[in-house]
Amino acid sequence: MSLVRRSAKVLSGVLSHFTELEIDHGSGSYLYGLDGRAYLDFASGIAVTGTGHCHPEVVRAAVEQTKKIIHNCAGVTYISANIELAEKLQKIVPVKDARFFFTQSGSEAVEGALKAAKYVSGKSGVIALQDEFHGRTMGALSVTAKKLYRDGYGELMPRSFIAEASLEAVAKLNDGNIAAVIIELVKVEGGYMARDRGFVRGLRDYCARNNIYFIVDEVQSGFGRTGKMFACEWYDLEPDILALAKGIASGFPLGAVVLQKEISDGWKTSTHGGTFTGNPVACAAAGATLDILQRELPRMPAKIKTAEEACGRLIAKYPAIFVKLQGLGYMLGLVCASGAVCAALRQKALEYGLLLISAGQSGEVVRLAYPVTATMPELEKGFAIIEQSAGEL
Numbered sequence: 001m002s003l004v005r006r007s008a009k010v011l012s013g014v015l016s017h018f019t020e021l022e023i024d025h026g027s028g029s030y031l032y033g034l035d036g037r038a039y040l041d042f043a044s045g046i047a048v049t050g051t052g053h054c055h056p057e058v059v060r061a062a063v064e065q066t067k068k069i070i071h072n073c074a075g076v077t078y079i080s081a082n083i084e085l086a087e088k089l090q091k092i093v094p095v096k097d098a099r100f101f102f103t104q105s106g107s108e109a110v111e112g113a114l115k116a117a118k119y120v121s122g123k124s125g126v127i128a129l130q131d132e133f134h135g136r137t138m139g140a141l142s143v144t145a146k147k148l149y150r151d152g153y154g155e156l157m158p159r160s161f162i163a164e165a166s167l168e169a170v171a172k173l174n175d176g177n178i179a180a181v182i183i184e185l186v187k188v189e190g191g192y193m194a195r196d197r198g199f200v201r202g203l204r205d206y207c208a209r210n211n212i213y214f215i216v217d218e219v220q221s222g223f224g225r226t227g228k229m230f231a232c233e234w235y236d237l238e239p240d241i242l243a244l245a246k247g248i249a250s251g252f253p254l255g256a257v258v259l260q261k262e263i264s265d266g267w268k269t270s271t272h273g274g275t276f277t278g279n280p281v282a283c284a285a286a287g288a289t290l291d292i293l294q295r296e297l298p299r300m301p302a303k304i305k306t307a308e309e310a311c312g313r314l315i316a317k318y319p320a321i322f323v324k325l326q327g328l329g330y331m332l333g334l335v336c337a338s339g340a341v342c343a344a345l346r347q348k349a350l351e352y353g354l355l356l357i358s359a360g361q362s363g364e365v366v367r368l369a370y371p372v373t374a375t376m377p378e379l380e381k382g383f384a385i386i387e388q389s390a391g392e393l
């Protein structure tokens with residue numbers, strides 16, 4: 001029986017699926033299907049496997065750590081894996097003298113960011129912006145705008161507000177009891193749409209002037225996805241609190257709440273925690289991931305150029321299919337004429353051995369979430385398949 005049919009008998013149907021592709025294993029930029037075919041993976045498990053699948057250094061680090069210890073609970077004993085990772089991260093995150101609380105997911109990193117902001121400020125309100133996605137748990141969902149995700153769950157977190165993306169709208173909601181504003185620099189629901197630099201910097205200044213913590217959600221844009229280690233670097237931005245996950249550990253479930261030291265100092269011991277925080281195996285994999293990404297970053301400008309030029313050619317050649325290109329650096333969204341056109345393109349591409357996922361309000365954007373480590377020939381091959389597929393729509 002196919003995995004699709006077996007899945008329907010045992011797994012909750014609440015999870016949606018981009019494709020019915022059934023996978024046996026992955027290696028580098030490729031997935032290998034149970035049908036015996038290789039698929040170039042431009043999805044990266046929704047922007048997670050930035051180093052490709054099963055990178056040997058990540059595998060080695062995880063296996064070595066697994067042989068030593070899998071779990072000790074960072075709240076029971078001390079162990080080097082999570083501390084070593086925090087030491088490495090402290091040198092590269094866009095928050096000076098940062099402190100870390102590790103999580104298992106992006107939603108949980110957002111939860112931690114919101115909780116820290118509320119607790120330390122003593123204020124209760126949180127402002128998020130329209131069209132943003134911050135996760136599915138109750139707190140993260142409260143700052144996620146999309147109706148489909150929110151409806152049916154009753155009252156979410158009290159005093160969580162969704163504002164239009166303007167300084168005026170945010171200022172209007174500021175009643176003096178706002179703990180934080182949370183923002184994605186590259187909107188996922190917007191189809192990898194980069195926020196305007198002037199707006200972001202203006203909002204950051206507004207928050208600083210009004211004693212509101214500025215939380216940046218880099219769950220998807222972090223760890224090389226934009227071609228820099230963090231999207232904050234494109235904006236010369238230092239947040240008060242940063243939420244990280246996805247690409248941090250090449251697929252091991254790990255995230256981090258990154259806090260300015262003063263905020264961390266105010267987050268009183270025992271007021272937050274978690275059994276699995278800083279899991280040693282995930283942290284070891286993350287350490288290896290950072291080494292790989294740091295070696296890869298110097299190659300990113302050339303790859304960004306290749307991707308942008310390829311998208312430009314596609315738009316010029318098929319204007320009825322591709323409307324425009326948006327995004328930031330390597331994190332690009334190729335906007336199609338409609339969700340249906342994008343779905344048809346993705347289906348065709350899959351037939352030719354390229355896995356694509358979509359983004360945007362109606363799935364109208366090809367979300368280019370290729371591995372950060374994809375080689376130039378792999379990028380060229382992927383774009384050639386998109387071109388061939390577009391030609392047959």
Ligand SMILES: Cc1ncc(COP(=O)(O)O)c(C=O)c1O
Pocket residue numbers: 046105106107108110133134135136184188217218219220221245246
């Ligand atoms: C910007 C952003 N924030 C938060 C999340 C939630 O992360 P997770 O699915 O790991 O809970 C996501 C996931 O797509 C995301 O893209």
